[in-house]
Amino acid sequence: MLDIKLIRENTDTVKAGLKAKNVNIDLDVLLELDKKRRGITQAVDALRSQVNTANEEIGLLIKEKKDAKEKISAMKDISRRIDDLQPDLKELDEKISTSLLMIPNLPHASVPVGSPANNQHIRSWGTPKEFDFKPKTHIELAEALDIIDFKRATKISGSNFILYKGMGARLERALYCWMLDLHTTQHAYTEIFPPFLVNAASMTGTGQLPKMKDDMYHLSPEDLYLIPTAEVPVTNIHRDEMLSAEQLPINYAAYTACFRREAGSYGKDTRGLVRVHQFDKVELVKFVKPESSYDELEALVGHAEKVLQLLNLPYRVLMLASGDMSFAAAKCYDLEAHAPGLGNWLEVSSCSNFEDFQARRANIRYRDKETKKPMFVHTLNGSGVALARTMVAILENYQTKTGEIMIPEPLRPYMGGLDMIIRP
């Protein structure tokens, strides 16, 4: 959520930022409502002030057992006038806060303005693997090895669900266990295992609601949502809390399943593991002081990159252009791993700084040592990393000529020492 004061005082900056994010919102309407509200608020406050003064006097009169009838009836009139203004004020409040919740975060100054075509290539690690045979796709490989059963997943749940089997299931488990161990022991994150169902307040806190309602699975009797990412429950750990400055930075790593309806993306990546309704992910979440959040973003990207480096998967780092960033992000790097079977780069991690956008919505503050004032923290998160697509990259990069899969070195201890997935 943006600060209404920022919108009021730096209207042009905000307008430019929204334009860069490719969002068409009429701020002038909002500012007009804001102006009206302030006018009515001032009128109401003045009346209330009268009431408050009079009430003190009435209290005294009654205490002294004097007659207060006249004053009381005068106050009835004023109270009625306040009541008359109240509905307008309430309506304005609602309109303003609804509208504020629909305004996205502004891009940071370092972010290139434009569409996905303007995404900026930051660096690459490794080079796409060359094979002396035609590499297969993960779909062909997994079916032949009987480690993923696409047909039965569809029977059980529908299209774009995954059913891992045997060593496929084991490899999935090895991956998230290893990633959690890496981040908790090497990068100083505290492990979290959160609920996979969250309430509307949590979804609003991180910015999924109200705008992305249709992208999420919703359970109606209880009014709960399936999490699209661990970002939601983990960031909301500290919703409505006042943290102490000494606690910061707070770093959490969480494995969760992630659930996405992917409504509106039918026809895209319909086969295989690239776009699925449920996938596993280890998410990294940071709560930091504002002055360090951009350094923390670089560190966070580094932690996600470490996963791909240790797995020896070639990847590239992109800084997203303003128009390609998510609703809540101020700056975002994507990591794309190369999938030689598909011949594609796959987004396996997205690392963002939200600055105080989520902290404002979720009311996550800390007390500043110098000013002693409550301040909003900055929140960040990044995938470290998302599994289904990383599984694609592993299967396709580690395939042999005979269609078997070498197990990446760091995962072998998690696979009972196994170094190769062979045909059944």
Next chain:
RNA sequence: GGAGAGGUGGCAGAGCGGUCGAAUGCGGCGGUCUUGAAAACCGUUAUCUCGCAAGGGAUCUAGGGUUCGAAUCCCUACCUCUCCGCCA
């Protein structure tokens, strides 16, 4: 699912119609004492919002209601706890 209790400041906890934005304790901050620290003692310490300012206003889970006036009374929702039942 049934019965009961409760949701108050950073935390714990009092207040149950009229100077209550709220006692007290803990914690925090400043000071006295001390070579330094601890202890002790003294002082101080909510947030949001309107206003150039002076100074207002709001907030005791949320939303309604009663009243001139609500943290305090009534209704509804949500949440927490205890007991019973059911259950992986």
